[in-house]
Structures are given as structure tokens and as C-alpha cells.
Amino acid sequence: MKYLRYSSLLLCLLAACSAPKAVQKEAAFLPFWNSQLLDTVEKNSFRITVEVSNANISGILITKRLDGIWKGTLVNEFGLKMFDFTCTPRKCELIHVVPMMNKWYIKKTIAGDVQFMLEIDNPAYKAGKEATRYREDDAFVVDWKGKKEFRCFPNQELVMKNKKRNITYTLKKMDDLNPQ
Amino acid sequence: MVLSYLQNNRLKICAFKNNKMKKLILIIPCLICFNHLLLAQSKYSPATENQQKELTQKITAASNQMKTLQCDFLQKKTISILADEMNSEGRMLYKQNDKLQWEYTKPYQYKFTMNGDKVMIHSGKNKNIIDVKSSKIFKEISKIIVSGINGSGIFEQDKFTSSFWVGTADYKVALKPKQKELKQLFSNITLYFNKNDYTVNTVEIEESNGDKTTIQMKNKQLNKELKDEIFTIQ
Numbered sequence: 001m002k003y004l005r006y007s008s009l010l011l012c013l014l015a016a017c018s019a020p021k022a023v024q025k026e027a028a029f030l031p032f033w034n035s036q037l038l039d040t041v042e043k044n045s046f047r048i049t050v051e052v053s054n055a056n057i058s059g060i061l062i063t064k065r066l067d068g069i070w071k072g073t074l075v076n077e078f079g080l081k082m083f084d085f086t087c088t089p090r091k092c093e094l095i096h097v098v099p100m101m102n103k104w105y106i107k108k109t110i111a112g113d114v115q116f117m118l119e120i121d122n123p124a125y126k127a128g129k130e131a132t133r134y135r136e137d138d139a140f141v142v143d144w145k146g147k148k149e150f151r152c153f154p155n156q157e158l159v160m161k162n163k164k165r166n167i168t169y170t171l172k173k174m175d176d177l178n179p180q
Numbered sequence: 181m182v183l184s185y186l187q188n189n190r191l192k193i194c195a196f197k198n199n200k201m202k203k204l205i206l207i208i209p210c211l212i213c214f215n216h217l218l219l220a221q222s223k224y225s226p227a228t229e230n231q232q233k234e235l236t237q238k239i240t241a242a243s244n245q246m247k248t249l250q251c252d253f254l255q256k257k258t259i260s261i262l263a264d265e266m267n268s269e270g271r272m273l274y275k276q277n278d279k280l281q282w283e284y285t286k287p288y289q290y291k292f293t294m295n296g297d298k299v300m301i302h303s304g305k306n307k308n309i310i311d312v313k314s315s316k317i318f319k320e321i322s323k324i325i326v327s328g329i330n331g332s333g334i335f336e337q338d339k340f341t342s343s344f345w346v347g348t349a350d351y352k353v354a355l356k357p358k359q360k361e362l363k364q365l366f367s368n369i370t371l372y373f374n375k376n377d378y379t380v381n382t383v384e385i386e387e388s389n390g391d392k393t394t395i396q397m398k399n400k401q402l403n404k405e406l407k408d409e410i411f412t413i414q
Contacts, residue, residue: 043262043264045266045287049304049306058290058303062259062266071262073259075259075266077288077292078282079257079266079268079385080393081389084261098365174288
């Protein structure tokens with residue numbers, strides 16, 4: 001009986017200590033995406049610009065979550081495909097890559113960046129868990145070890161920077177591409 | 181006993197007949213559909229040597245006579261990985277031989293202006309001027325657009341193997357790329373020519389990865405004045 005009293009007291013103390021931590025953790029893990037910006041049921045279309053040193057490429061990024069996997073494509077405005085991708089918290093892969101981009105290091109970098117953008121709020125994605133999330137001058141920022149940074153501005157413009165490779169992706173959500 | 185046996189057998193026969201009927205009911209529409217599919221597939225027949233010669237001559241003449249062309253276009257792209265499609269529309273202006281303005285107005289704004297070896301791109305607020313000679317991809321895109329508009333692609337025998345087809349409403353010319361660079365991008369480019377004026381109505385581009393883009397030209401205006409300033413690049 002005596003032991004039972006001690007052990008219940010200990011349990012109560014442990015519960016009291018762990019509660020604020022859980023709240024802190026929850027507060028720190030503010031989601032980057034909201035349902036207006038990234039729909040997990042319907043197709044999402046973004047105007048995208050990719051700036052690499054002096055050059056920049058623009059196009060349309062279309063993505064949809066199918067059977068728990070993000071699938072999508074990046075096409076230029078003429079409709080010519082740059083690449084398709086499949087993305088999970090564990091692996092992101094570029095497929096059907098246009099010949100000029102079909103180099104392992106390009107594919108690896110872009111796949112990593114696409115994964116960072118799409119899986120950032122997924123608790124199973126390691127970098128998403130490790131990233132710090134904060135507000136700065138009206139923008140919501142997710143920063144991963146100073147290497148990658150994803151910003152959402154009040155005008156709903158999204159800017160992802162891969163600081164290591166000096167690549168900037170600017171995304172802006174588009175209206176439905178198949179208006180009836 | 182006997183009665184019930186007979187009744188059972190009768191029921192079985194009826195059920196058998198019903199099943200057969202059901203099967204027939206299912207098979208007949210399938211056969212009709214299949215027949216329709218076959219008919220739809222046989223809409224185009226291969227052009228004879230004479231038809232091919234005549235068609236080539238008429239397309240050449242139409243291409244030479246085409247000083248300017250302006251039209252609206254509808255573009256539909258299938259996205260195989262999402263089993264979905266992407267639709268866009270815009271306006272096209274062409275002036276012989278190397279002036280082109282290809283502008284998307286819906287659902288995004290993007291203007292591609294080509295004048296000789298220079299290309300100017302307006303994408304949202306950004307403007308870029310590119311030397312076509314230095315950009316392989318733009319060089320190919322520009323060539324394909326122009327050859328699709330005036331039909332000149334069918335004469336580039338070093339680049340494409342062409343096959344000619346005669347349809348009820350139009351002519352079809354299928355171009356298969358020969359060069360490695362083009363093959364990596366496209367598996368087929370099909371041009372559909374109007375039977376009256378021998379201009380291109382529709383361009384179908386099949387990419388090597390399975391996606392397909394169809395561009396339909398609408399409200400075509402031939403040889404209406406287009407000022408050079410429209411195509412100025414600066």
C-alpha cells in the first residue's frame with residue numbers, strides 16, 4: 001500500500017514534468033502548409049521559378065497526393081516535361097528527366113529540395129523534425145541547420161532556398177488548370 | 181418428386197437462358213463499341229505515292245504563300261504520372277520566315293517572342309532575352325513551333341521520317357524524329373492539315389516519356405498585316 005502511494009506520487013510527478021515539454025514541442029512544430037496552399041486530396045498547381053547562379057528556369061509544378069505518396073511533374077510553359085517525381089518522407093526520386101537535367105548530382109539536389117518542400121510538415125521526415133520554425137517580418141520560416149530555408153510570405157508567395165547549392169525556388173499557387 | 185425435379189430443371193434451363201441472354205446483352209454493345217473503335221481507327225488511310233506528292237506540293241505552296249498567320253490556340257497536355265491533364269490557351273502571331281509570338285493568356289501569362297536568332301520571354305514580371313544559338317532547347321522548341329505552324333517540318337528529311345495519311349476531314353502527317361537529341365524529347369509529332377487551305381489545324385506532340393500535348397489552332401487569320409514592331413526584342 002505504501003509502495004503504491006509512492007509509485008502513484010512518482011507517476012503524478014512524471015506526468016506533471018512531461019506535460020509542458022509536450023506542449024512546447026507541439027508549439028514549436030507549427031505546420032508550414034495550410035490546406036489552401038497545399039491540398040492533400042486535390043491536385044495542386046504552382047508557378048515556379050528556379051534560380052541557379054545567373055540562370056533561371058520557369059515552369060509549372062503540378063503535384064497530387066496519391067496513396068500516401070506525393071507524385072508530380074515540372075513542365076515548362078510550353079508543356080515540355082522537365083521531370084516527374086515521387087516523394088515520401090524517406091525517399092524522393094526524379095523520373096523521366098529531360099536529357100539536359102539528367103545528371104545524378106542535379107537529380108539528387110532537386111529531389112532533396114522537392115522532398116524538403118513537400119514533406120516539411122510530415123512527422124516522419126527527419127529534416128522536418130529537426131528544422132526550426134519561426135516568424136520573421138510577417139513571413140513564416142522553416143530553417144534546417146542553416147542549409148535550407150522555406151519561407152511563406154503574406155502574399156502567399158513561397159520561397160525555398162538551398163543555401164549550400166545556391167538555388168532558389170519561388171512558388172505561387174495557381175488556379176485550377178482544368179477550368180470547366 | 182418428379183414435378184419438383186422438372187421444375188428445378190426448368191428453373192435451371194431458364195437461369196441458363198437468362199445467363200445467356202445477359203451475356204448477349206453485354207456482348208452486343210461491346211461488339212458495337214469495338215466496331216465503332218475500328219471505324220474510328222480507320223478514319224485515316226495511308227496516302228498513295230501520288231497523294232503524297234500532291235499533298236507535299238500543296239503544303240509547300242501554302243507555306244510559301246503564308247506571309248503572316250494569327251490565331252488563338254488551345255493546348256491540352258496529358259500528365260501520365262497523375263493521370264490528369266493541364267489545359268492552357270493563348271494567341272499566336274507568325275510572320276514569315278522567323279518571327280513568332282506565342283503567348284499564353286490562361287491560366288498563366290507567358291509570352292515567347294522570337295525574331296531571328298533572338299528570343300524574348302516574359303514570364304510574370306520577369307523578362308529574359310536569349311540567344312537561340314546558345315540554347316539548344318529553345319532552338320529546338322522554336323524550330324518545332326515554326327515547322328508546326330507552316331508545316332515546313334515535313335520537309336526536314338534529315339530530322340524526321342514522315343508518313344502521310346488521308347482522312348475524311350483533314351490530312352495527317354506523322355513525323356518521327358531521327359536525331360538523337362530530338363528522339364530523347366519526342367517520340368512523334370503529328371500535324372493535321374486543313375483540307376481547304378493546307379494550313380495546320382492541330383499539332384500533337386508525343387513525348388518519349390509518355391505525355392502528350394495537343395495544340396489546336398482556332399480563329400485563323402491568314403496574311404493579315406502584322407507590324408514588325410510586334411516582334412521587336414529589346
